Amino acid sequence: MxxxxxxxxxxxxxxxxxxxxxxxxxxxxxxxxxxxxxxxxxxxxxxxxxxxxxxxVTAPLExxxxxxxxxxxxxxxxxxxxxxxxxxxxxxxxLARCGIPLFGRGAQNHYRITPLGTRRATWLSPEDIPVTELGQTLPWEKVLVAGIEGFLDFEPHLVAGSLATEQGIEAGAAYVHLPALDPLRNNPSEFRAVNIARVLDIAKNTQALAEELNRLAGDAQCIILPACIGLDGPAPLEQLRAAVGRPVRLLPTLPPSLLGLRIFQALRQRFCRLGGVFMPGDRVxxxxxxxxxxxxxxxxxxxxxxxxxxxxxxxxxxxxxxxxxxxxxxxxxxxxxxxxxxxxxxxxxxxxxxxxxxxxxxxxxxxxxxxxxxxxxxxxxxxxxxxxxxxxxxxxxxxxxxxxxxxxxxxxxxxxxxxxxxxx
The missing domain is CATH 3.50.50.60 (FAD/NAD(P)-binding domain)
Structure with missing residues (x-):
């Protein structure tokens, strides 16, 4: 060859x-x-x-x-x-040509919110996760951190506590229960972010998630979820945001990471569309x-x-x-x-x-x-x-x-x- x-x-x-x-x-x-x-x-x-x-380092290039x-x-x-x-x-x-929307610039780091609710300096972040410029706080006074019942890779109360302590915002925590996830919930080894996303990305389940979030959110100005939606594209998350009528942000979970997987998929698709030959599962x-x-x-x-x-x-x-x-x-x-x-x-x-x-x-x-x-x-x-x-x-x-x-x-x-x- x-x-x-x-x-x-x-x-x-x-x-x-x-x-x-x-x-x-x-x-x-x-x-x-x-x-x-x-x-x-x-x-x-x-x-x-x-x-x-x-x-x-706040300014990497400098x-x-x-x-x-x-x-x-x-x-x-x-x-x-x-x-x-x-x-x-x-x-x-x-990365932009690959269809990967990212926030950030090389001249100045920004803060991303971690899965623990703390802040970490970085260069580029997916547009779906909560970020702030250095020296600033999140733009909402009240947020809901919503976990998924039985999902052990994300702890909403820990995130909410860190947001309240570090950023001085009112952060509540709650768990979402959706019957559509019960078959996965019954098998803990299968109850992972990517598998959850395959269920929540179905339109009727996205709508059921929105109804549950609206019930829990009250007057929260933003909802923060584990990154368990939008595996193959932005449409499910956009549908969810429209249904809840407020910003929805995602936090990464334990591996496999949906946010990282989306970057890999976009890169691989771009390479193959350009005529490249990708040989998975092989080793030199x-x-x-x-x-x-x-x-x-x-x-x-x-x-x-x-x-x-x-x-x-x-x-x-x-x-x-x-x-x-x-x-x-x-x-x-x-x-x-x-x-x-x-x-x-x-x-x-x-x-x-x-x-x-x-x-x-x-x-x-x-x-x-x-x-x-x-x-x-x-x-x-x-x-x-x-x-x-x-x-x-x-x-x-x-x-x-x-x-x-x-x-x-x-x-x-x-x-x-x-x-x-x-x-x-």
Whole structure:
């Protein structure tokens, strides 16, 4: 099978890179082993929330010079502040072309309301969740936080208590009971956000939910629900808002995350509409080298047919998705054997405190300034590493995971498009 580009990994980084290349007419194949981090995501995307020394960041683009001083191996530091700023704008434009409505801008973080009712700084958030600008509070004096009876992944009283304490608004809590959900409720393992949404998205059940919310809401100016409606599009939530006659906002739940899943679905649909080949449930097993180049790769489903490509993108994620692996004495990248940042001493991989920054989160593939993966300290000519597989940063402590995925992906797409043009 012949491609211009093979992308290993079907998450935010892999699909974003593939979409940008497909928009330029390149034939792309994406090999996706399974569910990526988007399925476990809040739906909000971070650019930079905190510097390595713990300093909070309100203006991400203005903090890039200090980030480079503190973390010279960070992917943003490798690419440079001007490149990061330009690609942050390009990332928002790409997401908009995929039909993903988001609130936010790179020049200034905002606060999103978390599933605990607290506030967290972020870059971009789905328009359906409650957000505020920095230094502001929610625009309503009285809200209802409505849970779903028997749904254990969302606690409305906890959310309401946090909203009252942190924002000084009157927040009530209640549970919705809908007979249509009883078959799911009887099986706790099936009573999850995505399955609930499949029921609530049916028009008659959306109307029944609206009637129950109107009974509970009283004079509340806004209703906050767990994200259990609108799985395949905005129509059910729009119907619900019209029926209750007031704003309805959603909060993410425990995985699988409906808000994250919607982003994945939009990216995948855009890629396939552009003619891309998406190979789900497959895994790259090995690569064939031609000197300092990758000739192609073999997958679990194509063990005897090489996927040939002029360029290859490694976007397989970190330890979570087996893009990086560890045994007792080493960290390694399993497909190409690329060079990896990491401590030789296993005792330095982690810290005892659960909430302390963990060193292993900064382990990842080494690259040159163009994000080409290194092998024996030399770049592989046609292998780019993007997203969570990269080393040099802590996506959790620094709040930059999605930003690194998008910006590194679009940078790689730029370099690949230029290379393919030069060899055409």
């Amino acid at each position: 012949e491609f211009d580009v093979v992308v290993i990994g079907g998450g935010l980084a892999g699909l974003s890179c593939a979409i940008r290349l497909a928009e330029q007419g390149k034939r792309c194949g994406v090999v996706s082993a399974g569910q990526g981090a988007l399925f476990f995501s809040s739906g909000s995307l971070d650019l930079l929330s905190r510097l390595p020394d713990g300093t909070p 903090a890039l010079d200090e980030l480079a001083r503190q973390a010279p191996r960070h992917p943003y530091s490798i690419l440079g502040a001007d490149t990061v700023a330009a690609l942050a704008r390009d990332s928002q434009a790409l 097993l090995k690569a064939e080298f031609d000197g300092r180049r990758i000739a192609g790769v073999y997958t679990r489903s194509h063990t005897d047919i090489m996927l040939r490509a002029q360029q290859v993108v490694l976007a397989g994620g970190s330890f979570f998705s087996n893009g990086l692996m560890a045994d007792r004495d080493r960290i390694y990248e399993p497909v190409f054997g690329a060079d990896v940042w990491g401590h030789a001493d296993r005792g330095e991989w982690g810290r005892a405190g659960f909430f302390e920054p963990q060193p292993y989160l900064q382990f990842g593939v080494k690259t040159d300034h163009r994000l080409r993966a290194l092998l024996n300290n030399e770049p592989v000519e046609n292998l780019y590493a993007v997203g969570a597989v990269l080393g040099g940063y802590d996506p959790l402590q620094q709040g930059c995971g999605a930003g690194v995925s998008l910006i590194s992906a679009l940078h790689a797409a730029q370099r690949i498009a230029l290379s393919l043009k030069e060899t055409a």
